[in-house]
Amino acid sequence: MTALDRGWIAFASVNGAVAVGAGAYARHGLAAEPHAQELFRMAGEYQLWHGLALLAVVLLTGRTNGVARGLARLAGWLFVVGLLLFCGTLYANALSVALPVAMTAPLGGTAFIAGWFALSGSALAGRWAD
Numbered sequence: 394m395t396a397l398d399r400g401w402i403a404f405a406s407v408n409g410a411v412a413v414g415a416g417a418y419a420r421h422g423l424a425a426e427p428h429a430q431e432l433f434r435m436a437g438e439y440q441l442w443h444g445l446a447l448l449a450v451v452l453l454t455g456r457t458n459g460v461a462r463g464l465a466r467l468a469g470w471l472f473v474v475g476l477l478l479f480c481g482t483l484y485a486n487a488l489s490v491a492l493p494v495a496m497t498a499p500l501g502g503t504a505f506i507a508g509w510f511a512l513s514g515s516a517l518a519g520r521w522a523d
Contacts, residue, residue, distance in 0.1 A: 398451045401469055405451075408444030408476060412437040415484070429487040436483035443472045443480075443505060446512070453515050461519030464511045471508030475501045 419433035450472065453465035479501025485492055 394451070394455060397466070397469075398454060401447045401451050401473075404473065405444040405447035408440050408447070412441035412444065415440065419487075423487065426487075429489075432483045432487035436480040436487070439483075439505070440476060440480045443476050443508075446472050446508070450512065453512070457515060457519055459519040461515045461517075464515035464518055468508045468511035468515060471504045471511060475503075475505035475508060477501065479505060 415433055415437035419430045419437065423430040423433055447469055450465050450469035454462050454469070457465055478497045482492060482498035482501060486498075
C-alpha cells in the first residue's frame, strides 16, 4: 500500500467521522433552521458516501495497473476535490459564511460526477491483479 493510499484511507475516515458529526449537528444544533438543517444533512450524506468511495479507490489502486490504476487515482483526487468544494460550500452556506469564490458547489458536484466516471473507467480498463 502506497503512502497516497494510506492518506486516502485517513482522509476517508476523517470524512466519515465529520459526516456523522454533521448529521448530529444538523439534527440538534440547527433544529430551528430547516433550510440550514437540510444543507448540513445533504453535505453530510455526500461526504459519507464519497468517503466510502475513496476506500473503493484504495482497493482498486491496489488491484490494478497501468491505465486502470491511473483512472482509479484520478477518481480519488476528483472525490477529494468534490468533498472540499461541494460539501464545504454546503456547510458554509448553512452557517451563512460568505465564500470568496462563487460556483464552488457546482464545481464540486462536477468533480464527484467525473470521479464516478473515472472509477467506472478504471473498472473497465487495463489488467487486474488477482
